[in-house]
Amino acid sequence: MPDDSPLIQSLRTAVDAAPADVPLRLHLAELLLNDGRPDAAVTEVAVALQHAPGDAQARELMVRAMGVPQQTAPGAPEPAAESPVEKRKGFDWQAAEDQVGDVVPPRFVETPLAAADGTGTGNGNGNGNGNGTVRLADVGGMQDVKDRLEAAFLAPLRNPELRRLYGKSLRGGLLLYGPPGCGKTFIARAVAGELGASFLSVSVNDVLDMWIGNSERNMHQVFETARRNAPCVIFLDELDALGAKRSRTLHNGMRNTVNQLLTELDGIDAEANEGVFVLAATNVPWDVDIALRRPGRLDRTLLVLPPDAPAREAILRYHLRDRPIENVDLGRLAKATDGLSGADLAHVCEAAAERALLDSARSGTVRMIGMKDLLTVAKDVVPSSEPWFASARNVAMFANEGGMYDDLVAYLKKKRKL
Incomplete structure (x- = not known):
């Protein structure tokens, strides 16, 4: 193998320092190709394609490095020189991928379940379908949650005649609760997408104010904005902070804020909140003021648990989508991560990438992220x-008044945690 020129040596050092810099790596590959070293160029381009599978320049360089002849029309003279654009015309990319299959390993062992069965690829941390509108189809797995949402909100909206027949109003509230990091916010956005409604996310920072009366005014303004933009979904994040139990609240300002929230949920008259859907999320529903959960307010609850197997596959696929991976068996990995939340799964992918990066830095050779990592x-x-x-x-065992947490009790018994 010939010695590297000073320029190639410098580029190799730069690529080692920034392994994800695709243009820099392709520049190195082109220099190697021009230096008569196609095998070394193929190696560099293969890594670049792992970072950017659709990069046109990387594909063109791979064709040149592999020495695949350009297809021309029968009887046409061979052109003296071809531009990269001309080389790409009519090229059989499938044949090229078959030829370089040993160089660029498959990313996944098999088609992931979540992608194959149409359950979607959303993860609770992304934008689902990529166009900014999240739908329930973008939520992987979690079919029980979807069915409950369909019954609570979506079916009445899609069937206006039945809604009028049964006197079902388009107002209502639903409380999502469960452990942190399991996608409650993402599900709320998906509901807004299904309704074709505006989405108004409200946190404690948007409402609470140090000056007397401002918190109540801010809460009123949130609902007024939603009424003007109906149909609209108001998402109250961390409801335990916005609607904490007044019996445990010493500060008058906090009690007044909860009172204002109750007033807004009831509406000034029966039609005030028509088309305004209120979704709330909390990790600790037992700390929410009981008045907020009375009929006509947030009277329906939905337990959002750690993702099931199809959801875990979708989340893992999402977080591995732009990373250099090879032969990843998502089905096996989903089984090995049972009980992990969406945030935990994101951490698994991040930590595995860190392992591969450190190995590459120590050995001087870039390697892919594999199942072992x-x-x-x-x-x-x-x-x-x-x-x-x-x-x-403890809550399920000793504070399940009126069957409020029956779903939680059933899950704990199923997992033999109760």
Whole structure:
């Protein structure tokens, strides 16, 4: 193997320092190709294609490095020189991918379940279909949650004649609760997408103010904005902060804020909140003021649990989509990560990438992220939901008045945690 020129040596150093810099790596590959070293160029282009599978320049360089002849029309003279655009015309990319299959390994062992069965690829941390509008189809798995949402909100909206027949109003509220990091916010956005409604996310920082009366005014303004833009979904994040139990609140300002929220949920008259849907989320529903959960307010609850197997596949696929991976068996990985939240799964992918990066830096050779990295990390991750279930177990056992937490009790019994 010929010695590297000073320029190639400098580029190799730069690529080692920034392995994800695709243009820099392709520049190195082109220099190697021009230096009569196609095998070395193929190696560099293969890594670039892992970072950017659709990059036109990388594909063109791979064709040149592999020495694939350009297809021309029968009887046409061979052109003296061809531009990259001319080389790409009519090229059989499938044949080229077959030829370089040993150089560029498959990213996944098989078609992921979540993609194959149409359950979607959303993860609770992204934008689902990529056009900015999230739908329930973008939520992987979690069919029970989808069915409950369909019954609570979506079916009445899609069937106006039945709605009028049964006197069903388009107002209502639903409280999502469960351990942190399991996609409650993402599900709320998906509901807004299904309704074709505006989405107004409200946190404690948007409402609470140090000056007397401003918090109540801010809460009123939120609902007025939603009424003007109906149909609109108001998403109250961290409801335990906005609607904490007044019996435990010493500050008058907080009690007044809860009172204002109750007033807005009821509406000035029967038609005030028509077309305004209120979704709320909390990790600790037992700290929410009981008045907020009375009929006509947030009277329906929905337990959002750690993702099931199809949802875990979708989340893992999402977080591995732009990383250099090879031979990843998503089905096996989903089984190994049972009980992990969406946030935990994101951490698994991040930590596996870190392992591969450190190995590459120490050895001087770039390597892909494989199943060994992912399984090793997953084995060491303690589910972040465990502390939540420890607290929820006590509530399910001793404070389940009126069957409020029957779903939680059923889940704990199923998992033999109760």
